[in-house]
Amino acid sequence: MTKPTVPAYASTPANYGARRGTVPAEAFRGALVVAVRPDSPAYDAGIEPGMYISHVNDQSLTDMIVWLWEADEDEVELTVFDPSDDTSTPCVLERFPGEDWGLTFNDAIFDEMRTCVNACVFCFMRMLPKESRDTLTIRDDDYRLSFLQGNFVTLTNMSDSDVEEVIDKFLSPMNVSIHAVSPDVRRSLIGRNAGRGIEVLERLMDAGIEIHAQIVLCPGLNDGDELDRTLRYCEAHPSITSLGIVPLGFTKHQDRFASSYSDDWRAARAVVEQVRPFQERAFERFGRHTFQMSDEFYLAARLDPPQADFYDGYPQFYDGIGMIRSYLDDTDAVLADAARVRRTGDALRSLGLRLVVISGEAARDTVARFVESPELSGEARAIKNYYFGGNVNVTGLICACDILDQLETDLGRVMLILPEVMFNADGLTLDGYHREHLLTLLEERGARALCSSTAPQELLSFIEGDLGL
Numbered sequence: 001m002t003k004p005t006v007p008a009y010a011s012t013p014a015n016y017g018a019r020r021g022t023v024p025a026e027a028f029r030g031a032l033v034v035a036v037r038p039d040s041p042a043y044d045a046g047i048e049p050g051m052y053i054s055h056v057n058d059q060s061l062t063d064m065i066v067w068l069w070e071a072d073e074d075e076v077e078l079t080v081f082d083p084s085d086d087t088s089t090p091c092v093l094e095r096f097p098g099e100d101w102g103l104t105f106n107d108a109i110f111d112e113m114r115t116c117v118n119a120c121v122f123c124f125m126r127m128l129p130k131e132s133r134d135t136l137t138i139r140d141d142d143y144r145l146s147f148l149q150g151n152f153v154t155l156t157n158m159s160d161s162d163v164e165e166v167i168d169k170f171l172s173p174m175n176v177s178i179h180a181v182s183p184d185v186r187r188s189l190i191g192r193n194a195g196r197g198i199e200v201l202e203r204l205m206d207a208g209i210e211i212h213a214q215i216v217l218c219p220g221l222n223d224g225d226e227l228d229r230t231l232r233y234c235e236a237h238p239s240i241t242s243l244g245i246v247p248l249g250f251t252k253h254q255d256r257f258a259s260s261y262s263d264d265w266r267a268a269r270a271v272v273e274q275v276r277p278f279q280e281r282a283f284e285r286f287g288r289h290t291f292q293m294s295d296e297f298y299l300a301a302r303l304d305p306p307q308a309d310f311y312d313g314y315p316q317f318y319d320g321i322g323m324i325r326s327y328l329d330d331t332d333a334v335l336a337d338a339a340r341v342r343r344t345g346d347a348l349r350s351l352g353l354r355l356v357v358i359s360g361e362a363a364r365d366t367v368a369r370f371v372e373s374p375e376l377s378g379e380a381r382a383i384k385n386y387y388f389g390g391n392v393n394v395t396g397l398i399c400a401c402d403i404l405d406q407l408e409t410d411l412g413r414v415m416l417i418l419p420e421v422m423f424n425a426d427g428l429t430l431d432g433y434h435r436e437h438l439l440t441l442l443e444e445r446g447a448r449a450l451c452s453s454t455a456p457q458e459l460l461s462f463i464e465g466d467l468g469l
C-alpha cells in the first residue's frame with residue numbers, strides 16, 4: 001500500500017463501534033440506486049435513481065460483495081424493483097470491456113446489518129450520552145464491512161457458512177479486533193462469545209486470509225503479561241501482517257474507567273518499549289514492523305512518532321496509526337513552498353482576516369505546525385470535549401455544543417475553519433447539529449465560517465480557492 005494522502009488529522013477511538021448514520025434495513029428490497037451515469041449500460045436499460053436492484057444473476061443482492069462477484073463479467077442479468085408502481089422487471093445489461101455499469105448504490109450492505117453479540121467492557125457505544133441519536137448506538141460487527149470498508153470486527157457472530165463464504169471468495173484482507181488471546185481474559189473483556197472469535201480467526205488464517213489486527217489496550221485488563229501473550233500469538237501467525245495497538249478511550253458517561261494511558265506518560269512509554277522487540281524481530285523476518293502503536297500512544301508517552309517508513313505503508317492509517325507522522329510530513333512538503341503559503345497568509349492579512357482552525361486537543365500542536373507557521377500566522381484552536389468528557393480528545397468527535405460554548409461571541413474578522421471529519425455523511429455532528437446550521441450560528445457571531453479538511457495541502461488549496469487566489 002502506498003502512503004495515503006492526509007484527509008485530516010483526526011481519529012476516533014477504536015472502541016467506537018458503530019458507523020455514523022447507519023440504520024438497519026427494514027424489508028429487503030435490494031440495493032437502492034442513488035445515481036445513474038448518463039449513457040451508461042444502466043442508463044440505457046432505463047434504470048433510474050430511486051429504483052432497487054433486488055437480484056443479480058438470480059442471486060439476492062444483499063451486499064456489495066455479491067455485486068462485485070456477480071457483476072464482474074461484461075453481461076449481467078438484473079431484477080429491477082420500481083417502488084413507484086411496485087413492479088419488478090428483469091433486464092440484461094451489457095458493457096464494453098473495462099466500462100463500468102453506471103450504477104451508484106446508497107450503501108455497501110443492502111440487507112440487515114450484522115450487529116455485534118459482544119459485551120466489551122470498553123465499548124464506546126455503551127459510554128455515550130443518553131440523548132445520543134439512535135443511529136449512534138447501533139453496534140455493527142459485520143464481516144462484510146471488514147472486507148469492503150476496513151471496519152474492525154470480532155468474528156464472534158459468524159456462522160460456519162459465513163466463514164465458508166469468506167474462504168471461498170477469499171475475502172482478504174480482513175480487519176479483526178483481537179484484544180487478547182487467553183480465553184479467560186478474552187471472556188472478561190469481550191463476553192461469552194469470545195472463544196468463537198479466535199476459532200474463526202484461526203480458520204481464516206489457515207485458509208491464507210491476510211489479517212490486519214487490533215488491540216484496544218486497557219490498563220490492568222489486557223496489558224502486561226497478557227499483552228506479551230497476544231504479541232507472541234501475532235508474531236507466530238505471519239498471516240497477521242499488521243497489528244495496531246490503541247489505548248482505551250472512555251467518556252464521562254460511565255463509571256468503570258477513570259484513567260487511561262493519556263493520563264500516565266510512563267505507562268504509555270512502557271508499552272512502547274514492550275512492543276519494540278516485536279517490531280525489530282518482525283522487521284528482520286519480513287522487512288516490515290507489523291506491530292504499530294497508535295498516535296495516541298506516542299502523544300501520551302511524549303515521544304515523537306516514528307519516521308514514515310516505519311509505518312509499513314500505513315495499513316491502519318484511518319485508525320489513527322501514522323496520521324501524525326503523515327500530517328507532519330505533509331506540513332514540511334507544503335511549507336517547502338514558503339512563497340505559496342506566504343501569499344495566502346498575506347492575502348488573509350490584507351483582508352484583515354485572522355485564520356482560526358478548529359481541532360481536537362490531541363491534534364492541536366500538530367495542526368499548529370502548519371496553521372501557526374510564520375507564513376500563515378493563523379491559530380490552531382483546541383476544543384475540549386465536554387460533551388463526551390473522559391479522555392475523548394480527538395478531532396473526529398468534536399461536538400457543536402462545545403464549539404459554541406468555547407468560541408468567543410465576537411468572531412468578527414475571523415476566517416474560522418471547522419474540520420470536515422466532525423460531520424457525518426448527512427452533515428450532522430455527534431450532538432445532532434447540521435453543518436449549515438452550525439456555520440450559520442458562527443456567522444451570526446461575525447465569523448467567515450467554513451468547513452474543510454485540515455490537512456495542510458488540502459487546507460491551503462481550500463483557502464486559496466475561497467480567496468480566489
Ligand code: SF4
Nearest residue numbers: 017116118120123139
Ligand atoms: S461490544 Fe465490542 S464489538 Fe460490539 S460494538 Fe462494542 S466494542 Fe465493538
